[in-house]
Amino acid sequence: MAGDSGEGAKLQLYNTAARTKEPLRPLSGKRIAFYSCGPTVYDHAHIGNFRAFLTYDVLKRWLTYRGFEVDHVCNLTDIDDKIIRRMARDGVGLRELTDRYAALFFEDLAALNVVPARAYPRATDHVAEIVEMVQTLLEKGLAYENNGSIYFRVARHSGYGALANLKFEGMQDGAGEGGGISDLDEYETDKESAKDFALWKAYKPEDGPVFWETALGKGRPGWHIECSAMARKYLGDTIDIHAGGIDLVFPHHENEVAQSEGATGKPFCNCWVHNGFVNVGGEKMSKSKGNFLTLRGALATALDVRAFRYLVVTSQYRTMLNFTPDVLAGAKSAVKRLDKARAALSKALEGGGGEGGDAAAAAAAAAQRAAAAALAQFKGGMDDDLNAPRAAAGLFALIKAIEKEAKAGSLSAAAAHVYSEALDKMDSVLGVFYEPPGYEPEGGQGGEEGGAVEIPPDRAAAKAAKDWSSADAARAAITARGFAIKDVAGGGVEVTRL
Structure with missing residues (x-):
């Protein structure tokens, strides 16, 4: 359901590059070119990853509510060192491995009620575009070849480090873990400078069957160039919004800026949106720590999944989110309360009862005032850098009004219609009223409902x-x-x- 047209809206987003909130100024009228970083499809995505995907979902839903036409593209990384190692471990081919985990990723997106992107391009399907961009950088002297690999010359990009706010003074060249800026994932010995990063990696025996024979030689793309090439193909030289986790600011997004602007000579992105981490037990969730939780591992029932969505979409996306049983239980209670209020509205609408005449008109007018105030608070919060806690306060102001009339037995069909319309507008952004596909209904196994795990x-x-x-x-x-x-x-x- 569309909301306000967006004309005159004071919609602001925190731009990582500017380190402040800025009004959204689309390049092309009402169209928003939106690129977000997707998963590396070699394993299950964990719920920390899904905080990012839910953040993009709410951002896209809010922009749509405001009347913008959002052209969203989310990549799938299917060429990566971790993928090659998993292929060797499991004895499977590249496509078999990545197709398996891409399918699971899309199942999880559906379970979380995420609106699909227009496209989910894979790096393996865009090697030609990657090669073309690398060739352009070579021709401009912004890249060089050494032992079959090709690297970007960071020293030739004057703005390098601006996005991540890097301070080069005092940094030791090559001190990747001690305050320096070398990318430890690259072929260190072949680079002119530790600051440089790989655009194309020469074939090595441990790469097995993962290589392409191209004008650049036998090898495979570096990680960073994949996103630059695909963003350019699907959205153009300059995009409105680029989103990702805060851990991607450096080196990934910093490198995207350098190689994209180096190739096109144009600004790459107008607004960078980055979400915070999810912590478990006080530590950042990650596969390397062994503390990562998959969606189906941590969330057993439909209510669990809806509660997780609610928890994420009503949090401030830039702050750390601590995931604990108590926090999830609180979110489940909130979702149950929302469901109860919606059930009360449905009952009033189906009954068609309530007072008629002047009394009905007065009740509808009071509901209109309560709904308008709640929607104003909701919209004010969302326009302020997706301030979801403030928006949720507007949601529960509406829920309180519904509960008050339902408890008093005075909830008329006319008032219920007004409240339902307002609640539907809010849910077009929050997306919590739905049935997660592939999950048992509420009261099934796991959590408080079944008493079992x-x-x-x-x-x-x-x-x-x-x-x-x-x-x-x-x-x-x-x-x-x-x-x-x-x-x-x-x-x-x-x-x-x-």
């Missing part, structure tokens, strides 16, 4: 294969739902509520 079936397999990081991740998923798990003799497990 489902043990992820891949935990036993991971233990048998001595894949301890995956086994630990499964344990973390159980702990996040409020249960403790203990292995007992005979291969069984003992589960108790924390």
Whole structure:
């Protein structure tokens, strides 16, 4: 459902490049060219990743509400060192591996009620565009070849470091972990400077079947150039908004700026939107720490999934979000309250009852005033850099008005219609009233409803294969739902509520 047209709207977003909130000024009237970084499809995405994808979803929904035409593109990284290592470990081909995890990613997006992007381009399908961009950088002297690999000359891009606010003074060249800026994922010994980064990686035996024979030689693209080439193909030389997690500001997004602007001679992006981390147990969630939680591992029921969506979309996207059983339980209570209010509206609308004449008109007028005030608060919050906590206060002002009339038995069909229309407008942005596909309905297994917890079936397999990081991740998923798990003799497990 569309909301206001957006004319005269004071919609502001925090621009990482400017380090301040700025009014949104689209390049092409009402069209917004929006690029977001997608997953590396070699494993399950974790709920920390999905905070990013939900942030992009709310941003896109709000822009649409405001009357903009959002052209959203989200890439899939399917050429990567981690993918090559997983292929070797599992004995599978590139496409088989990446197709499997891309399909799971899209299932999770559907479960979270995420509005699909216009396109999800893969790096493997855009090698020609990548090669063309690298050739342009070579011709301009912004890149060089060494031992078959091609690198970007950072010293030739005068604005390098502006996005991440890097201070080069005092940095030791090559000190990748000690305050320097070298990218440890690249081929260090072949670079002129530690600041430089790979655009094209020469083939090495450990790459196995992952290579392309091109005008650049035998090899594969570097990570950063993939996004630049695909963003340019689908959205043009300059885009309105680029979104990603805060951990991508450097080096990934900094490098995107350098190579894109170097190739086109035009500004790459007008507004950079970055979301904060999700923490578990006080630590950033990551696969390397073994504390990552998959969607289906941590969220067993439809209510769990809806509550997670609610939790994320009503948080301030730039701050750290701590995921705990108590926090999820609070979100579930909020969703139940929303459902109860919506049920009360449905009952009033179906009954068609209530007072008639002047009394009905007065009730509808009072509902109009309450709904207008709640919507104004909601819109004011969302226009202020997606201030979702403030917007949620407007939502619950509306819910309180509904609850008050429902409790008094005075909720008329006319008032319910007004309230329903306002609630639908808010939900067109928040997206919490839906049935998650692939999940048991509320009251099923797991969480408070069933009083039981489902043990992820891949935990036993991971233990048998001595894949301890995956086994630990499964344990973390159980702990996040409020249960403790203990292995007992005979291969069984003992589960108790924390």
